[in-house]
Amino acid sequence: MDSEDDMHDANDVDSYEEDYYSGDAMYSDDDDDAGYEFLHNDSDDSDDVLISRQQKNFTILKEDDIRQRQEDDITRICSVLSVSRDSACMLLRRYNWNVSNVHEAWFANEDKVRKAVGLLDKTTYKPTKARELPCGICFESYLLDKISTAACGHPFCNTCWTAYISTSINDGPGCLTLRCPIPSCGAAVGVDMVNMLTSDEDKTKYQRYLLRSYIEDNRKTKWCPAPGCDCAIEFDLGSGSYDVTCHCSYSFCWNCTEEAHRPVDCETVSKWIMKNSAESENMNWILANSKPCPKCKRPIEKNQGCMHMTCNPPCKYEFCWLCLGQWSDHGERTGGFYACNRYESAKQEGAYDESERRREMAKNSLERYTHYYERWATNQSSRQKALADLHQMQTVHLAKLSEKQCQPETQLKFIIEAWLQIVECRRVLKWTYAYGYYLPEQELAKRQFFEYLQGEAEAGLERLHQCAEKELNTYLNEDGSQDEFNNFRTKLAGLTSVTRNYFENLVRALENGLADVDAHGASSKTSSSKNAAGTSKAKGTKGKGSIRGRTDDSTGWSCDQCTYMNSKNATSCQMCHNSR
Amino acid sequence: MANSNLPRRIIKETQRLLSEPAPGISASPSEDNMRYFNVMILGPTQSPYEGGVFKLELFLPEEYPMAAPKVRFLTKIYHPNIDKLGRICLDILKDKWSPALQIRTVLLSIQALLSAPNPDDPLSENIAKHWKSNEAEAVETAKEWTRLYASGA
Ligand SMILES: [Zn+2]
Ligand SMILES: [Zn+2]
Ligand SMILES: [Zn+2]
Ligand SMILES: [Zn+2]
Ligand SMILES: [Zn+2]
Ligand SMILES: [Zn+2]
Ligand SMILES: [Zn+2]
Numbered sequence: 001m002d003s004e005d006d007m008h009d010a011n012d013v014d015s016y017e018e019d020y021y022s023g024d025a026m027y028s029d030d031d032d033d034a035g036y037e038f039l040h041n042d043s044d045d046s047d048d049v050l051i052s053r054q055q056k057n058f059t060i061l062k063e064d065d066i067r068q069r070q071e072d073d074i075t076r077i078c079s080v081l082s083v084s085r086d087s088a089c090m091l092l093r094r095y096n097w098n099v100s101n102v103h104e105a106w107f108a109n110e111d112k113v114r115k116a117v118g119l120l121d122k123t124t125y126k127p128t129k130a131r132e133l134p135c136g137i138c139f140e141s142y143l144l145d146k147i148s149t150a151a152c153g154h155p156f157c158n159t160c161w162t163a164y165i166s167t168s169i170n171d172g173p174g175c176l177t178l179r180c181p182i183p184s185c186g187a188a189v190g191v192d193m194v195n196m197l198t199s200d201e202d203k204t205k206y207q208r209y210l211l212r213s214y215i216e217d218n219r220k221t222k223w224c225p226a227p228g229c230d231c232a233i234e235f236d237l238g239s240g241s242y243d244v245t246c247h248c249s250y251s252f253c254w255n256c257t258e259e260a261h262r263p264v265d266c267e268t269v270s271k272w273i274m275k276n277s278a279e280s281e282n283m284n285w286i287l288a289n290s291k292p293c294p295k296c297k298r299p300i301e302k303n304q305g306c307m308h309m310t311c312n313p314p315c316k317y318e319f320c321w322l323c324l325g326q327w328s329d330h331g332e333r334t335g336g337f338y339a340c341n342r343y344e345s346a347k348q349e350g351a352y353d354e355s356e357r358r359r360e361m362a363k364n365s366l367e368r369y370t371h372y373y374e375r376w377a378t379n380q381s382s383r384q385k386a387l388a389d390l391h392q393m394q395t396v397h398l399a400k401l402s403e404k405q406c407q408p409e410t411q412l413k414f415i416i417e418a419w420l421q422i423v424e425c426r427r428v429l430k431w432t433y434a435y436g437y438y439l440p441e442q443e444l445a446k447r448q449f450f451e452y453l454q455g456e457a458e459a460g461l462e463r464l465h466q467c468a469e470k471e472l473n474t475y476l477n478e479d480g481s482q483d484e485f486n487n488f489r490t491k492l493a494g495l496t497s498v499t500r501n502y503f504e505n506l507v508r509a510l511e512n513g514l515a516d517v518d519a520h521g522a523s524s525k526t527s528s529s530k531n532a533a534g535t536s537k538a539k540g541t542k543g544k545g546s547i548r549g550r551t552d553d554s555t556g557w558s559c560d561q562c563t564y565m566n567s568k569n570a571t572s573c574q575m576c577h578n579s580r
Numbered sequence: 581m582a583n584s585n586l587p588r589r590i591i592k593e594t595q596r597l598l599s600e601p602a603p604g605i606s607a608s609p610s611e612d613n614m615r616y617f618n619v620m621i622l623g624p625t626q627s628p629y630e631g632g633v634f635k636l637e638l639f640l641p642e643e644y645p646m647a648a649p650k651v652r653f654l655t656k657i658y659h660p661n662i663d664k665l666g667r668i669c670l671d672i673l674k675d676k677w678s679p680a681l682q683i684r685t686v687l688l689s690i691q692a693l694l695s696a697p698n699p700d701d702p703l704s705e706n707i708a709k710h711w712k713s714n715e716a717e718a719v720e721t722a723k724e725w726t727r728l729y730a731s732g733a
Binding site for chain 2: 174
């Protein structure tokens with residue numbers, strides 16, 4: 001029982017960075033306390049990127065940076081090996097642009113390296129005294145000035161060279177290892193000949209391949225997979241988390257190049273993506289943007305990011321987009337447990353014959369997948385919406401609000417922070433559904449703990465999203481009083497930090513494989529009142545321990561105004577000073 | 581006429597193929613299309629194809645010599661690198677093609693392939709398997725096919 005305090009309870013935020021929201025720190029220009037910083041993209045400051053201040057283990061390279069690095073490496077090889085730029089380029093490409101590997105190989109056995117790359121010693125080529133030479137491709141004879149050769153001296157006319165090199169360039173990146181047309185020769189044809197003999201268009205393509213090779217053949221660099229982005233990321237191998245965020249604000253996993261998927265591992269992500277494409281035909285309907293109102297049956301369109309739907313008047317029924325349940329059942333005021341995230345398979349009662357059971361199982365397995373997929377996909381689109389809203393906020397609304405409320409934009413940063421948090425939380429939440437799908441059903445304790453954490457995080461996020469989306473709107477459209485706006489500020493900033501805390505708990509718990517469950521036998525703590533009431537068919541549930549529900553007076557109380565979870569001996573809300 | 585602007589190289593190659601043919605190989609252009617060649621290759625001695633006369637077609641695409649000629653067996657042949665449509669698995673006809681190679685070199689390479697089948701780089705999976713599991717028997721089948729389908733006439 002005493003282990004209760006050891007558990008990472010998502011509600012337990014009393015001691016969370018007091019000074020973050022209690023003092024003036026968060027409104028100052030000094031971002032240090034926030035633990036986050038804004039990077040300004042020099043082209044457009046709406047591309048603010050949230051960069052976690054944990055040690056950055058990657059470097060973003062823009063196209064110019066890449067060229068510069070490539071240039072530097074080539075120059076280094078030129079001077080150390082005393083070879084031409086053309087040769088240095090081919091050597092580097094051969095050794096995957098690793099300067100020290102080139103050095104090592106070259107000084108270990110220069111002849112072997114020359115042979116492998118096709119760098120002949122110029123001295124082996126004896127110039128001819130003839131005035132004309134036959135071209136080895138078109139068989140015509142040409143004056144020497146119309147003939148070119150690689151280091152080997154095999155003569156081909158310039159027209160044939162142009163066609164030869166151009167064919168190779170248009171065939172793909174293989175052009176970077178082009179050799180003399182005589183198959184037994186092997187002399188390299190490098191950038192010098194390309195520049196001398198091909199069209200501007202082909203030169204550009206060749207340069208492009210060279211640049212790509214610099215990133216793609218290098219073990220430490222990868223392109224940012226975002227469409228239209230030309231940046232690459234250099235990653236410090238063996239330095240922990242693979243999540244990286246590019247200048248373009250796209251976050252992805254450096255290891256598998258899928259979008260960032262903490263806290264889920266790469267393997268789960270690839271399984272999930274395969275599953276999704278296998279089931280895509282069955283799932284199309286989920287991506288539809290409207291559902292019938294569960295009460296009046298009229299279709300209602302989802303045009304906001306949060307899951308709280310309100311049907312059009314006169315119906316005005318409030319329900320949850322995901323489970324179509326009444327919204328008030330999801331609220332913190334019911335004392336209920338946010339349970340919309342949990343999959344409950346259809347009850348299997350009565351006698352089944354074998355074929356019926358099979359059919360039922362097939363139906364259930366699709367139903368189960370549908371449950372997780374829908375939540376995954378909806379959080380994804382919700383995130384897209386939040387990104388668009390964030391952008392809108394940065395480019396239009398902030399200035400407007402600053403004017404209406406007579407406050408400098410720097411004082412409104414809390415709104416941007418809220419939106420950045422929403423975007424990040426939607427991403428995490430989305431992946432927790434892939435996690436949940438693959439969490440073995442028989443690991444009951446883990447499942448319950450997971451669903452509890454996920455439910456808490458999700459409920460927190462819904463509150464935050466709704467506050468940033470709907471409540472903020474009122475201040476954009478009418479002039480609320482200064483006081484009201486300040487209350488709103490406190491609430492939104494509070495929700496932002498509380499939600500961040502929920503999600504940090506969730507990510508931490510999932511990343512260590514819900515190990516706390518094994519360590520503390522947490523199943524007793526995660527069985528909610530709802531659970532005990534019998535919606536779960538859980539067999540071995542202990543079901544006795546009480547969870548720190550929001551209305552549980554023994555551990556704390558939830559603020560009526562801002563929903564912040566206060567410690568039990570606080571007489572007024574720590575967040576908004578509303579009295580209990 | 582389609583043949584009027586035939587590149588000098590093709591004309592020269594054709595002349596040489598006709599005037600000094602490689603041993604065991606004949607190639608002559610079709611009358612109405614100088615880019616299309618009727619080819620005959622004699623089965624090399626000491627190979628399962630010995631005594632056979634194999635007909636092939638060879639076509640020089642517009643991009644020739646920057647692109648490889650297209651060659652195909654017309655005579656049925658039991659060989660791990662040749663499939664039942666007569667297509668040939670030979671590196672110089674694909675990625676190892678170079679404009680410095682010629683029709684003559686291609687045909688000599690095909691002739692060499694008949695002497696040295698390579699079941700490790702198969703085009704015909706079944707024949708290659710046969711070749712690897714029981715070479716003697718596969719060679720017998722190849723001889724049989726040579727008698728049946730390539731006995732000249
Ligand atoms: Zn030429
Ligand atoms: Zn050469
Ligand atoms: Zn990018
Ligand atoms: Zn990954
Ligand atoms: Zn309705
Ligand atoms: Zn719901
Ligand atoms: Zn409060």
